Amino acid sequence: MPSIQAHMFRFVLEHRHLLRFQHKRRAVFDFNTSIPDFREDCEKGARLFGKLPEGIDVTPVDxxxxxxxxxxxxLGKRDKLIVYVHGGGYVSGSCSDHRAIVARIVKSSGVTALLFEYRLAPEHPYPAAIDDAVAVYRWLLGQGFSASDMMVAGESAGGGLALALLLALRDLGIALPAAAVAISPWTDLACTSASYRTKNAVSLAPLNSWTVFSKYYTGDMDPRLPWISPLYGELHDLPPLLINAMNSLTMPSLLRRRRGRPVSMSPCALGSAWCTAIPFCPPSSPKRGRPWTRSPPLFGSILSKEVCLRRRHKDDSRTQEYLS
Known part of the structure; x- marks a missing residue:
């Protein structure tokens, strides 16, 4: 059950226009919208929650x-590692505006994280982001990290890029991490799902931003390429996955049909505010010591492969209802 803090945080997000003395609830994006201004707005928003938890060390690395x-x-060790891929629609996002989020994950899990800045569109369209993600992962292997001791995580576009990274690593014959977590991942840059329309009224994203961001990132490439949109990829031989999505998310169905059989990935329905607020409002997630009714701890048992999502070759009516 989402906490009062979680509901308050979501309320602030939904009514953030009032902080700017604007009447419109949501900005409308088009190709004339300033990306530098959007990036600055993201940085300003992050600074509101930018204080790091006590006992967290941050060390820059090139x-x-x-x-x-x-x-x-x-007192953390680097024997286990979360490779965190930031979100931002492929056009924004940085270490500075995601540092506090990742620090809270590290604080609650005790697992060290590496947060990195992949190149952003429109200055650097596809394949810049996926190339950088692969390069970072290769570098970690070269530093002595074992793939079995790493997991990949990300939110929004970062969640989609984390899933695309898994496909790329598999296709390139590189050892896959132990597991992956995608929080509200953007998996379909072709924007084909009906949910882009049906969930539009309650989405927190700026109106029409997905089509603008997608075009900036994909350029002249087909947005259905699996390394761009994991939704269209072959999902075989991947590590265990945990995918969280709030009820109001503009999320395309993850149900696919291959060789006449549906392949489903079943989300944990944790409430409309849970995914939005978990880094800032720990009470919005189950407390330590309290049994989890739908899933094990999100990051605490991350490298033991105790995740609640498994690929299944059977129909799941609950999943279809949740994602519709």
């Missing part, structure tokens, strides 16, 4: 020209 940060507890 990965062959890719800015990154080690985020860990003061």
């Amino acid at each position: 990965i062959n020209g890719i800015p990154a940060e080690w985020i860990q507890t003061s």
